[in-house]
Amino acid sequence: MIEPLPSAKPEEVGLSEAALNRLSAALNDRVASGHIPGAVALVARHGKVAYHQSFGRLDPASDAPMGTDAIFRIYSMTKAIVSVATMMLWEEGRLLLSDPISKFIPAFANTRVGVVSGDSYTLTAATSPITIQDLLRHTSGLTYEFRGTGPIHKAYGEARVARLKQTNADQVDELAGLPLLHQPGTVWEYSRSTDVLGRLIEVISSQTLGNFLSDRILVPLGMSDSGFSVPTADQSRIAEPFAKDPDDGIDVALLDIRRPAMFESGGGGMVATAMDYARFLGMLLGNGRLGATRLLGRKTVELMTSDHLGSITGAVDLLPPGHGFGLGFAVRTAAGMAPFPGSIGNYYWGGAAGTTFWVDPVERLYAALMIQAPVQREHYRLLFRDMVYAAVTD
Template sequence: MHGLPTATPAEAGLCPERTQGIVQALQRDVDRGRLPGAAVLIARRGRVVLDTAVGRLDPARDVPMGTDAIFRIYSMTKPIVSVAAMMLVEQGRLLLSDPVGQYIPGFMKQQVARSAPEGITLVPARRPSTVQDLLRHTAGLTYEFTGNEHVNQLYSQAGLGDRQQTNAELCERLAALPLAHHPGTTWAYSRATDVLGRVIEVITGQTLGAFLRDHILQPLGMKETSFFVPPEQHLRIAEAFAHDPDGGTQMAMHDPREVPALEMGGGGLMSTLHDYARFLQCLCNGGELEGQRLLSPHTLAYMTADHLGSAIGHTDNPLLPPGHGFGLGFAVRTEAGLAPVPGSLGTYHWSGIGGTHFFVDPAQELFAIFMAQAPNQRVFYRSVMRGLVYGAVLA
């Protein structure tokens, strides 16, 4: 269980019928075979008002989805690792202005790939990437699946997704590859948080998993969040459809039963609806939950402010829609309008490629979590949930 206070929707200013309509809308998609199953939690003013599940845990087994299901949360790992890094900043063990190469020497003298009439050329990076660049995805890195440019192709060929390499080995491979952009010039979703995880290991002398367990997961009571699922919990792992219900190519997902050498800071954790709710409630409380303080309210406000401004460009991307900037680990709403989804100024969010997402609206004292293993439908459910949730908020 989440262990958080509860309230009825009406007590928290939500319409009871519209709140139930969220469940009904998801159930309709289960009934028509578009969604295998989902678990949803909504909290407002510090109290949980909806905590439910629909559909099946695993389409191959006739087992109902439960609120205790375990999901591959992929990039929803990033906010947790970003909080871990900022804890080190608060302790004076890390500066955001530190060059990444201070901790991983290969990143000190990087080169940037540039297209030219005669082909690809490499030019020295104008400056080293910093820890702040890692947190806000301006370090010049990329992902192998975010495009078909030269650096994306090099990433694909480099075996960066090998779960049997260590974080140190991954970062050695990354550092040997050219950058896609000069650091500090462009927001590009990337493996930067994987590198941040290695920085944490170098500073603390612990594996990333051990540091997260000791300083975030155990203090917050997130007992079922880890880089693998132990055997006694295997029956609670949520699975996707074997074939994309919309007819596309179904994304292959990793096996959470395997114990990886790679404790990937950008996307390796498994978690539950209730565990992640405790993390988000800690953020909503200004960095504290039940007497366990991770961050000061000032640090959290700094993390959830826009760190891009007008000087750092970014291409159109559903992860960073119009009216949004990016903070330190979160996308942040900077305009009341422009975005194709509702939300207040200052709302921050992130998601996982496997179909999970969350958003936190400090102005409304509201957060919502959607957990599913529906990778090809992930963008649709991010949008539809915003409309459903804000449609239920009446006071």
């Protein structure tokens, strides 16, 4: 029997109800102005959910109100779940963080690095192999095709590495044949590294990624609405975006999650409700345990949420000042510097369609915001963070 997460009134856990009401007013105002179709926000402190509210419409094409049980495409918030799955295999001794990925996926044994010159590149040997640690912390040398316009990014696009009609094995074979953007271990570059980890999990476990995640994480934690697609019976709860972004008028097209996924992207293919993801965050804040269910040991969570970059830099648009990156999460390393509040040791990430989360071990707090508004995501990530921290009183 899966027990629901405990709840509390805001003041019982050191949060201001008046300040959280200001958050509600801000989100309601943005819905009323046509900036976002709807949202679900959740804040928990000291292990108790103190705020769980829905706003606006589930689908801008209908009048159905957003419910707190709405199902969202979480895109790159998938990465945190797949990173936890990888570390569960690490705890079982089935891999080392220093292992080269080619030990498990031989196609990566001969990976080359592209040396860009103008609109072309030449190939050179990698000076060190891509390790599993590199994949977890995004220092593999892989990239995303949308992260630039150079010849290597174009090669990714021409190879159609993001196509949905492929298996995880197909994609990884394609990626292994493409040039790396950087030498492994030298630059932080947001990338398809976690897709490779998804395939690694399949190779080690002899299960599909979806089945492994379901058996080992989703079912044990009670994340009943999470996965790589939405069953027919639950599709009336899918949150949808505007057809066109209200600011720049561009078309908005998100993943089709109404049919079973052939490609189970470890880097961005999952769906979840706010409460489902809260159960995952509660496990992390609980040092690997939620209630009677333990997925990871305390020291494993500590390792994952420590900075693994040190002097390694890169992609300043994604890693704000005063932040590094751990094994699956951005990690705050300085109390100041970044233009938003938090504590040293915070860890977080978000998804391309607008979802975001963070965990603050110092304040014993975690929060998740679910929206489906890709162009607006940066604004709401900051707004939500600012207004939740403004509610902390004790």
